[in-house]
Amino acid sequence: MDQTYMKEKPVLKLILSMALPMVLSMMVSSLYNIVDSFFIAKISEDAMTALSLVYPVQNLINAVMIGFGIGINAVISFYLGAQDHKTADRAATQGMLLGTIHGVGFMILGITVMRPFLHMFTANEQIIDYGVRYSRIAFLFATALSWQLVFEKTFQAVGRMVESMTCMMSGAVINIILDPVLIFGLGPFPKMGIEGAALATGIGQAAGALLYLIFYIVRPLPVKYRKKYLKVDLGLWKKLYVIGIPASLNLALPSLLISVLNVILTGYGEVYVFVLGVYYKLQTFLYLPANGIVQGMRPLLGYNYGAGEYKRVHKIFQDGLILVLVMMAAGTAICLAIPGQLMGLFSSSEATVQAGMTALRVISLGFIMSSVSVICSGALEGLGKGVHSLIISLCRYVVVIIPVAFIVSRFMGAVGVWHAFWITEAVTAVISYIVYRKGVKR
Numbered sequence: 001m002d003q004t005y006m007k008e009k010p011v012l013k014l015i016l017s018m019a020l021p022m023v024l025s026m027m028v029s030s031l032y033n034i035v036d037s038f039f040i041a042k043i044s045e046d047a048m049t050a051l052s053l054v055y056p057v058q059n060l061i062n063a064v065m066i067g068f069g070i071g072i073n074a075v076i077s078f079y080l081g082a083q084d085h086k087t088a089d090r091a092a093t094q095g096m097l098l099g100t101i102h103g104v105g106f107m108i109l110g111i112t113v114m115r116p117f118l119h120m121f122t123a124n125e126q127i128i129d130y131g132v133r134y135s136r137i138a139f140l141f142a143t144a145l146s147w148q149l150v151f152e153k154t155f156q157a158v159g160r161m162v163e164s165m166t167c168m169m170s171g172a173v174i175n176i177i178l179d180p181v182l183i184f185g186l187g188p189f190p191k192m193g194i195e196g197a198a199l200a201t202g203i204g205q206a207a208g209a210l211l212y213l214i215f216y217i218v219r220p221l222p223v224k225y226r227k228k229y230l231k232v233d234l235g236l237w238k239k240l241y242v243i244g245i246p247a248s249l250n251l252a253l254p255s256l257l258i259s260v261l262n263v264i265l266t267g268y269g270e271v272y273v274f275v276l277g278v279y280y281k282l283q284t285f286l287y288l289p290a291n292g293i294v295q296g297m298r299p300l301l302g303y304n305y306g307a308g309e310y311k312r313v314h315k316i317f318q319d320g321l322i323l324v325l326v327m328m329a330a331g332t333a334i335c336l337a338i339p340g341q342l343m344g345l346f347s348s349s350e351a352t353v354q355a356g357m358t359a360l361r362v363i364s365l366g367f368i369m370s371s372v373s374v375i376c377s378g379a380l381e382g383l384g385k386g387v388h389s390l391i392i393s394l395c396r397y398v399v400v401i402i403p404v405a406f407i408v409s410r411f412m413g414a415v416g417v418w419h420a421f422w423i424t425e426a427v428t429a430v431i432s433y434i435v436y437r438k439g440v441k442r
Contacts, residue, residue, distance in 0.1 A: 011300075011312060011315045011316055012319045014300060015296055015297060015320060015323070016296075017161075018159065018161050018297070018299065019161075019292055019296025019297065019320075020161075020292075020296070021164065021165035021296075022156070022161060022164070022293070022296050023289045023293065023296075024165055024292075025164070025165040025292065027285070027288070027289050027292075028172045029169075029172045030284045030285035031172070032172040032173075032175050032176050033281050033288075034282065034285065035179055036176075036197055036200075037278065037346060039179045039183050039184075039197065040183070040197050041346045043130075043194060045274060045352075046130060047130045048277065048346065049122075049270060049273060049277065050118075050130035050131035050134065050194070051194075051197075051277065052274060052276065052277025052278075052280075053117075053118055053121050053127065054118075054131045055255075056254075056262075057110060057255070058138065059251075059254060059258070060255040061106045061109075061110055061139070062145070063251030063252035063254075063255065064106070064251075065103070065106070065146050065149045065248075066149055066247075066248070067244050067248025067249070067250065067252070068095070068098065068102060068149075068241075068244040068248060069095075069099075069152060069153035069244075070247040070298070071095075071240040071242070071243035071244025071245075072092065072095035072099075072153045072157070072240060072244070073153040073154070073157045073299065074157075074302050074382060074383075074384050075088075075095075076088050076091050076223055077157045077298070077301075077306065078303075078305065080157070080158065080222065080223070080306070081302065081303035081305065081306025081307040082306045082307070085222070085223070089223050089224050089225075089226055090226075090229045090236055091236055091239070091240065092154050092224070092225055093226050093230060094233050094237065095153075095240060096147075098237065098240065099146045099149065099150040100143065103142045103143030103146030104142075106139070106142045107141075107143060110139030110142060114132055114135040115132050118131045118132065121259075121262055121266065122270070124270075130194050133193075133195050133198075134194045134195065136195075137198035137202060138202060141202030141206060144206040145209075148171070148208045148209035151212035151216065152168065154221065154223065155167075155212065155215075155221065157302075158223060158299070159299060160215075160219075163212075163219070166211070167211045167212045167215065170207060171204040171211075172204060174200075175203070175204030178200035178203060179197055182196030182197070182199055182200050183196040183200075184196075242384075242386060243386040246381075246386030246389055247381050247390075250377060250381075250389055250390055250393035253394065253398060254280075256397065257398065258280065261276055262276065264406060264409055264417055265417060268413055268414040269414075271349075271355055272355065274352060275343075275352065275359050278343060278346045278347075278356060279360065279363060282360070283363075286327065286328065286331035286367065287374070290371075291378070293323050293324050293375075294324075294375065294378030294379075297320045297375075297378060297379065298381065299382070300316050300382075301313055301316055301317075301379055301382030302382050305382075305384070313440075314440075317375065317379050317436075320375050320379070321371060321372070321375045324371040325371045328371045335361065335363075335364035339356065339357040339360035342360060343357055343360070358415060358418065362415065362418035362422065363421040365422040366421050366422030366424070366425030366426065369422070369426050370396075370425045370428075370429070371429075372428075372433055373392055373396055373425065373428050373429055373432040376389075376392055376435065376436040379436065380435075380436060380439050383439070383440070388436070389439075391431075392428065392431065392436075395428045395432075396424060396425075396428045400423075400424045400427050400428060401423075404420040405420035408420055
């Protein structure tokens, strides 16, 4: 398949054609996150709190797998742009090998660490029991998730966005359908409670991976997974990890942030841990579609960078930023207009809803400013500048927000944690643009 259209078609039209399938699939994935939390909250607030505490570990595992997938995506796109198809095939094959190793390792790790991890944040045995029961099933599917993500980033690297969208949406839709069926025992299915939510998630991930495999067989890609390239290639491993490790850290840092904020908020009451967990579920409906724009940009940036089309690289960045700004402005308006209705999806407690309304109104003040960080970080990953992207994420999730949250909460209580979000986005937006400009010049 000829990939030269990536450097020939009008940039905005090309970004939209690449990104819209990803945005749609990300919106469905966001809906899954909200539906999943909605049904778990119907079990009890303890179950939802358990999910909020498990989320950082889940996010950490997902982050490593997705981050490594970003490395696969960038390396394949670069070699396709340089017309080196043999090395692109080797990169895809080595990526699948390493992805399998990651999946098995994280399955074992996730199941093993959960009980002591939960004991770090709560002494409530009911919450710990819910968290352990959910984790034991959810992490059994870590290898299936890894295969799904390796396929996803490979398909995206060659511009096969519609197939990627179909697979991602199919897994999410299956999950959404199975959630109430397995949680509450509808029809002939047994009532499984929180284990049903975990099983629904795992089945959705496995179905997505299987559908990718079917597409790969029926409609072959420009890159191939070849048995002869399974021999360890340390040179390619280095290229994949040089991009993948910073990208993984970028995605894993929110897990560290959530865990630290949970520690701060626990001092003011478990209701605030609950609110933070709900916020992170709701914000996926904004940031995952924004990530869809970034996913559409990455192969275009990598291909044009590899082909030496530097003016198009700048234009891709500029148009992507405008699209994300529009998206974030819409998200801000929604959170300011109907915060009570959003929180009411997850709790009927008036005190909890009020605390959540305050959180959404304050945190949303930083959404528009976060556009700069999101696009700069994603663009740098697409260009293979993983370390520069990591600097942005460190500022956004550790260096600025944690000390600000700690200090401001001393004066304002739990509300101070919410103010730390928009303060951080304002500071990080400036840093992000400076880091991006320096990274591109190099």
